[in-house]
Amino acid sequence: MDIIRLTYPHLNVDLTYPESVVAIGSFDGLHKGHMAVIQAAKDIASEQGRASAVMTFDPHPSVVLNKHKPAKMEHITPLDKKIELLEQMGVDRVFLVTxxxxxxxxxxxxxxxxxxxxxxxxxxxxxxxxSYGHMGKGNMDTLPFHARGLLNQTIITKVMNNDEKISSTFIRSLLREGKMEKVASLLGRPYAIKGTVIQGDQRGRTIGFPTANMEVEETYITPPVGVYAVQVKVGDAYYEGMANVGYKPTFYQEEKQLSVEVNLFDFKGNLYGEQLEVLWHRYVRNEIKFNGVEALMDQLKKDERQIRDFFQHN
Incomplete structure (x- = not known):
């Protein structure tokens, strides 16, 4: 898959690239609605004997246009993951526009x-x-006029899921509520984040539940506090496990730093310095302050049994 980075004004001229059919949008999330747009472009390209392409933007337009937005944006699907998914879909070319x-x-x-x-x-x-152009004054209704007969267009109507319009805004709200199964149904895959394993307090080893303490990349939306059923990608292998997002109240009275820790079932090895991808499948319970280590260990054993059972039947 070719990736062409463009900044206005670009110096490319007509016929620089083979004729293509392009799906255009910000595509944050690459949810089922976005997939419908991209798949339609692929299908049309195949019918017409042309290359399939996706045109998307970096940074997200809201970072530039909305004065009340922070300078960085938490993505459902950051750019590197977006590129990876587009390649998996078999797109020929990505125009990445600044x-x-x-x-x-x-x-x-x-x-x-x-x-x-x-x-x-x-x-x-x-x-x-x-929409396109200054203040979004161009749209799919005006495109035929601006195209002057030099290109055609296809409009994809809104994609619904149980009478709800699939949108990145809706998915963000579900992520912040920890509704991972609902998110997966709208994305067409589990929500995933990447991070690097860093040195933790190693307390999990002493109670029989060693965890990998993750430094999550800032571009991701971190799920809310709680315990989750997850899969963890280590290299090319996947392991089932449980993740804890929280402040470890059993051990720390006034912990201010949010941590993301994952316990990989049936894994043996050293993960320090490794980049992991965590796929979030189900919210299990809230983080609880236990009356001692024994009570915590008992609950973790219950969590593991529940999560193993979940994966066995899903």
């Missing part, structure tokens, strides 16, 4: 000329609510 103030100031006609016609794109596929 979103900045100059790009946001383009007139709709300028955007179409630069980023569609100028890149030899012959068919655009987008969601019904996609």
């Amino acid at each position: 979103f900045n103030k100059e790009l946001s100031s383009l007139l709709p006609q300028q955007f179409v000329d630069q980023f569609f016609i100028g890149l030899n794109i012959r068919h655009v596929v987008a969601g019904f609510d996609f």
Whole structure:
């Protein structure tokens, strides 16, 4: 899969690339609604004998356009994971466009000329609510006018799940509520985060539940405090396990630093310095302060039995 990074004004001219069918959008989350747009572009490209492409933006437009947003954004699917998923889908080419103030100031006609016609794109596929150009004044209704007969378009209507519109905003709210099974049903896969294993207090080893203490990459949304059924990817292997997001109240009275720890079932080895990917399947319970280590150990054994049973039957 080719990745072409573009910043306005780019120097590419017509016929630089083979004719393509492009799916365009921010695609944060790559949820089922986004997948429908991208799959439609792939199908049309196959029918027309053209390359399939995705055009997306970095950083997310809201970082530039919304003055009340923080300078960084917590993503459902950060850019590196997005690229990985697009490659798995079999997309031929990704146009990665730098979103900045100059790009946001383009007139709709300028955007179409630069980023569609100028890149030899012959068919655009987008969601019904996609907009382009200064203040979003261009949309799928105006595209035929701006295209001047040089490209065609396909509009994908909203994708529903049990009478609910699938959207990144809805998925974010579910993530912050810990509703991981619902999130997975909208993404089409479990929510996943990446992080590096760092030195912890090693207390888990002394009670029979060694954990990997993760430094989670800042671009991810960390699930709320609690215990979860997870899968952990180590290299190319997956292990079932349980994760704890919280402040370890049994051992620390006034802990301020949120930690993410994972206990991998049936794993033996040293994980320090390894990058792990954690797939969040189910919220199990809230974090509890126990009256001593024995009570904590008893609960952890119950958690493990419950989580093993969950994976056995799912």
